[in-house]
Amino acid sequence: MFEARLTQGKVFKQLIEALKDLVQEANIDCTDDEMSIQAMDNSHVALVAVCLRSGGFDHFRCDRPISLGFNATNMGKILKCAGNDDIITLKAEDEGDSLALVFESPSQDRIADFELKLMDIDSEQLGIPDTEYKCTIQMPSGEFQRIIRDMQVLGDTLAISCTKEGVKFHVEGDLGVGNVLIRQNNTAEKEEDRVLIEMEEPVELTFALRYLNFFTKATSLGPTVILSMSPDVPVVVEYPIGETGHIKYYLAPKIDEDED
Amino acid sequence: MMSTSRKRTLDDDLYDESPKHLRGGGGGGYGDDGDDLFNDDDLFEDNLVDHDGPPEPADDVEEDIAFGDITDAHRSRWTRPAVPSSVWKTSENDLNLQWLDIDMIGGSPLAANPNKNKKVLGASSGTVPIIRLYGVNETGNSVAVFIHGFTAYGYFALPRGYEVDGSDGNLGKIRSILEENLRAKLGSQFDKGDNTSNGETPMACLGVTCLSNKQSIMGYDPSHTKFLKVYVAMPGMIPKLKTIMEEGITLPGITNANGQEVRESMIFQPYECNVPYVMRYMIDRDVTGASWLSLPKGTYHLRKNESEKGTHCQIEADICFNEIIPRKPEGEWAKVAPLRILSFDIECQGRKGYFPEAEHDPVIQIANSLSVYGESKGPIVQNVFTLGGCLPIVGAQVISSNTEEDMLLKWRTFLHASDADIFTGYNVQNFDIPYLLDRAAALWKKKDSKLRIFTQWGRVKNCQTRKRETMFQSSAYGRRTNTETTIEGRVIFDMLPYMQRNHKLSSYSLNSVCAEFLSQQKEDVHHSIISDLQNGSDADRHRLAVYCLKDAILPQRLMDKLSVLINYVEMARVTGVPVSFLISRGQQIKVFSMILRKCRDVNLLVPTLKKSGSGGDEGYEGATVLDPIKSYYEIPIATLDFASLYPSIMQAYNLCYSTMLSPQEAAKTDPSMFKRSENGHNFVHSNVKKGILPIILEELLAARKRAKKDMKNAPTEFEKAVQNGRQLALKVSANSVYGFTGAGVGQLPCVPIASSVTSYGRFLLEKTKSYVEEHYTQAHGYEHNAQVVYGDTDSVMVKFGTKTVADTFPLAIEAAKKCSDLFPNPIELEFEKVYYPYLLMNKKRYAGLMWTQIEKYDYMDTKGLETVRRDNCALVREVIQTSLDKIIIERNVPGAIEYVKSQIADLLQNKMDISRLVITKSLNKGAEYALGLGGKAEDYKVKQAHVELAARMRKRDPGSAPQMGDRVPYVIITAAKGAANFEKAEDPIYVLENNIPIDSKWYLTNQLSNPLTRIFEPIIDNVEKSLLQGDHTRKIFIPTPTAKKGSLMMFAHKKATCMGCKASIGVDEGNLCKYCLPKEAEIYLGKLAVLKEAELRYAHLWSEAQRIHGTLHTDIMCTGDGCACQFYRRKKVQADIRLAQEQVDRFGR
DSSP: OEEEEESSHHHHHHHHHHHTTTOSEEEEEEOSSEEEEEEEOTTSSEEEEEEEEGGGSSEEEESSOEEEEEEHHHHHHHHTTSOTTOEEEEEEOTTOSEEEEEEEOTTSSOEEEEEEEOBEEEEOOEEOOOOOOSEEEEEEHHHHHHHHHHHHHHOSEEEEEEOSSOEEEEEEOSSOEEEEEEOOBOOOSSGGGOBEEEESSOEEEEEEHHHHHHHGGGGGGOSEEEEEEOTTSOEEEEEEETTTEEEEEEEOOOOOGGGO | OOOOOOOOOSOTTOGGGOOTTOOOOSOSOGGGSOOHHHHTOTTTOOTTSOOOOSOOOGGGOOOOOOOTTSOHHHHHHHSOOOOOGGGGOTTTOOEEEEEEEEEEEEEOOOSSOSSTTSOOOSOSSSOEEEEEEEEEOTTSOEEEEEEEOOOEEEEEEEOTTOEEOOSHHHHHHHHHHHHHHHHHHHTHHHHHTOOOSSSOOOOSEEEEEEEOSOEESSSSSOSOOEEEEEEESSGGGHHHHHHHHHHOBOOTTEEOTTSOBOOSOBOOEEESOSSOHHHHHHHHTTOOTTOEEEEOTTSOEEOOSGGGOOBSOSEEEEEEGGGOEEOOSSGGGGOOOOOEEEEEEEEEOOOTTSOOOTTTOOEEEEEEEEEETTOTTOOSEEEEEEESOOOOBTTBEEEEESSHHHHHHHHHHHHHHHOOSEEEESSIIIIIHHHHHHHHHHHHHHHOOGGGGTTOOSSBTTOOOEEEEEEEEETTTEEEEEEEEEOTTOEEEEHHHHHHHHOOOSOOOHHHHHHHHTSOOOOOOOHHHHHHHHTSOHHHHHHHHHHHHHHHHHHHHHHHHTTHHHHHHHHHHHHOOOHHHHHHSOSHHHHHHHHHHHHHHTTEEOBOOOOOGGGGOOOOOOOOEEOOOOEEEOSOEEEEEETTHHHHHHHHTTOOGGGEEOHHHHHHSOGGGEEEOTTSOEEEOTTTOOOHHHHHHHHHHHHHHHHHHHHHHOSSHHHHHHHHHHHHHHHHHHHHHHHHHHOTTSSSOOHHHHHHHHHHHHHHHHHHHHHHHHHSSGGGTOSSOOEEEEEETTEEEEEOOOSSHHHHHHHHHHHHHHHHHHSOTTOOEEEEEEEEEEEEEETTEEEEEEESSSSSOOEEEEESOTTSOSSSOHHHHHHHHHHHIIIIISOOHHHHHHHHHHHHHHHHTTOSOGGGTOEEEEOOTTHHHHHTSSOOGGGOOSOOHHHHHHHHHHHHOTTTSOOTTOEEEEEEBOOSTTOOHHHHEEOHHHHHHHTOOBOHHHIIIIIIHHHHHHHHTTTSSOHIIIIISSGGGSEEEEOOOOOOTTSGGGTOEEOOBOTTTOOBOOGGGOSSOTTTGGGHHHHHHHHHHHHHHHHHHHHHHHHHHHHHHTOSSSOOOOOOSSSTTOHHHHHHHHHHHHHHHHHHHHHHO
16 A cells, blocks of 8 residues: 655646656656656656655655556646645555545645556666766756756757856857856855855766756756766756755766767 | 652552662661650650661670680580571471561661562662561571561651642652652761662662552541652651651642642651551561561571671571561460570679679679570579689589689670570669679770670670660659660560569568569578678688579579460560560550551551640549448448450440541531440441451450460469469550550540540449449338449449348349440449458458358458558558458457457567568668768758668668668667657667667557558447557556667666566665565566577577578578568567576576
């Protein structure tokens, strides 16, 4: 038996929204201390990892570890029926083939329950091992979203370089060239508006903008985003979700095709 | 210069009485000199006219070079039988031969007629046309016959009512006027060739006669009944003459309808000026294609000295054209001579990454198989010429050479010794032959070696084989570039175009064609491997030689098996054109030949119409298709067919050029004499004047009936197939008569005839429908009301409402008879079959179980389904086929649905064999650009999946990447959202090696969805919901790709999961979670079973592949996607085993 009740139902709603462009089918893995999703996108360039700790739920029960396979589009359709303030409860039997979703309005005067047919997804679990990164940049998630959106107008490959000056985003395309420089700013009034750069050594990497754009779908999940980079390894784009957990995206750097 | 032309007797066929003064002159080769009127017509171009270049320099005349390793033993097996001594007694014996090839050259006239009692015919000086006929006599000796004295001519009509003074004097004047005009047109060409042998000045226009016993074919009451027949020195002058007459000319002695002499220039309509010279000869002398000819004793002369001879044939004869007796192909003369057929194949050593180019890449092997028609023991010689050593091959001669030049020259020696009548092979016309010619030219330029003589393949001495590029465009075959090669005296019969024309297959590779018709396979060796084998040991080259030899033998077997030769000989005899025309030209020439022959019998002449260009495509309404009532019929549906609808309409209503009445004429004619067609054209009844076309059709259909009868009585399945081929050929010929009248750019298009035919067709179909639906009703005492559910062109499908096949038959037979009685003869509605059950999906799309007898069904018949098309993957074909089998044959609709669901489930769970998902497309024109091989950007506008893939593969490994013309196999893999199709195509082998996930959803929505919907729509509601969605789509498998550059897999780690329930577990906890641990043994056995099953599957596939390719000790080289050895399946199982092994290994730790 698995049961989890989330007062802030919209977090779950936004989570699904944030990954459905990247992955069509995935497993929700439930253990007694967390609920997680790991999936690689179809072209094997990006990976998304979601983690919601049991502590973040009002109520969390998981008798034995289970995997719940779902189709993101279909799940999204059902979650459309939930209001932003609703409390969402997920329930599943150990050997069942469906997931029950209960949406309660805050005033408790409306209770809706849905059942989503589950999928049996046979795949291996993949993860990127934690490492020390040479650069870590924390910035407002809205700012990041805007940069990505602006850069996409000009081209499809984005170079991110982190130096003493700050973080430079650079794009080149048929139209022309674009640059955005973000400087360290730890004096802003609101903590979430600050830009914090920790750097051991300068790093420059290039990425496909198409994927970064998919990542910014998670902007609504939190006010800040953390980019972690090291030379020649995937970038991590992390959106912390309050105290409950995070959604992390990994994206492999672009390799020049001529190098082959 | 004054000359008179003698007035001829009314019968212009009395050639013996040819005018004394006929003299010729001028040089040969007029036909070549860009006469646009003649050359713009690809179909009828007189390319048989001599187009030899200047003769080869004398120092090239070096016949055979001696080679030590070509022994007398070799030669004696290669050569034809010796000429019997009786042949040389020309005054005692007739010379009989079956001819195959014909051409024409310019030459000097005969000094004396070999028939001592007669004079020489035709012009006596200058250059005269000589026809060369090549054939084989009964004893298998090659014969060349030089036919002399046949003069080219054309007819020109006088307008209605006009008369010409036919006296010798006046015709002589006309001749000299034409002579002058012709000379002016020919200009310097004519004077240059002034080689008068006896002091006479050569003439261009040889004579003029006047005819009043012939009529034009056009119309019931033709306006042209008086003609001038003009003889010219060379056939190439005819078009010039035609231009002169069409432009208008003033001729003396012509009076108009009022009896006044015409003094101004007037236009004469040309008749039969577009008949190629050799066809003219054949028609006038009643010689049909591939028939037997007799040269009666005492009328011919044999060239006995080698120096006298002009060809390599064993026997060479000179004769005047009127002495030859053509034999009707009946009784004794229906036989086929022991013709020699040479099938060959070459291998080239290409450089890595390039398709072999003659400029750079050597020919390394040539394999040959020589057989004699009628020889039951198979080929008489099989041999391989190799570059470099090669181990002996059982049953074949191996002739090795150290240099390419030597090999080529040895092959030519073989070619001459074997003296084949027919060359065959697979795609020899467009690859092997041009490659050899180009290669020889390249070598000869580089080294100036003896190779200049290599390209002399023909029977004519010192004559190079010529090739030229032709464009072939047709609505049925699309645009193709072909290479046409002329090898004097030998017919090239390529099996690839034959298969493409006559059989509808999903693949035309030699391999799959042979699998289909011979149940034999060959290895598909990619040309990149060939190079490695050639560079290897004698054993490797042996391997290659065996492969090459097989490629040479198979086309020959195919030819025998499908009775291609006999069918073509038959067709040539029926339609009267040379065999080579059947191969290289379209349907029109056959009909044209038949029309000309028939017209000659009844003294009609065919006008030579001006090319109308684009104005010719005057459209008219075609056949009708009745709206289908789509459904799945679980009761018998009877099919009533009109037998040969269009031909029988033409017969029944006497539709022909010669029976047509113009509206004005019709108004003046007795209405009982003609009938107005459904769309308002008038044709007289057959008892008034029988049309030419109906006569031709009658004969063809009578011949077809005989063939059908022979087919029924055929003792073996094989014989049956032969007769079937024959009757089909006749049917095609009969149907092409209608096409001939409707073709916009034809020789004699006549839209009133063609449109009348289709309008009668529509009328008959509608009439049948209404009759059946009115007559077979409950009101008339029948159990049910009949309904016509569908009809197309010449057939209607009727639902009589009866429940069993046995009940349906009598009704259908009766209906067919009653309808036939309504229509004039020979239009006949036939009842042939019942479909039960019958799945009618749309227009021209249906499937049904066919019953031609009450007791049991014949087979499932399908129309317009995806079962053959190749741009679908095999999965689609199989799923469609199996579902139909289940629905139609087993009548198990739930079973079919179950089957489809299980297939979809397998697809989503990656259990599908990848070979079933492979789609292949060939790299055609335009792809060069994408591959960086030149070409223009305009030719490649839309990115195509297979082309982009080929470009990517080229970057990975240029050696094994597909080349231009190759078929590229690909599968569709998953990619980022919104990625275009061309980004998602991937090489199947690469997919297997890297474990890349297949985009199964794409296959579901883009490949399976539409055809499945079409089939199931009439049967179940809401196909989409019940078939394409549902529980069976909820179990999927996402493979983990292997790490490669640029992929996140380079950095990702697999997390330990429980092998039983997939839950994630700690690294140190072993393979199972604590919940699954108790079931450890069970789980292990499960994994072991998977491995064992995969191993077993592999063992089966491997031994099957060994059996197919007949090899036990060597690697299987085949990578063909169409091959039954299942290359991809073998690869896939290897990958499966690897995965299963990994799983099992985990338990060991």
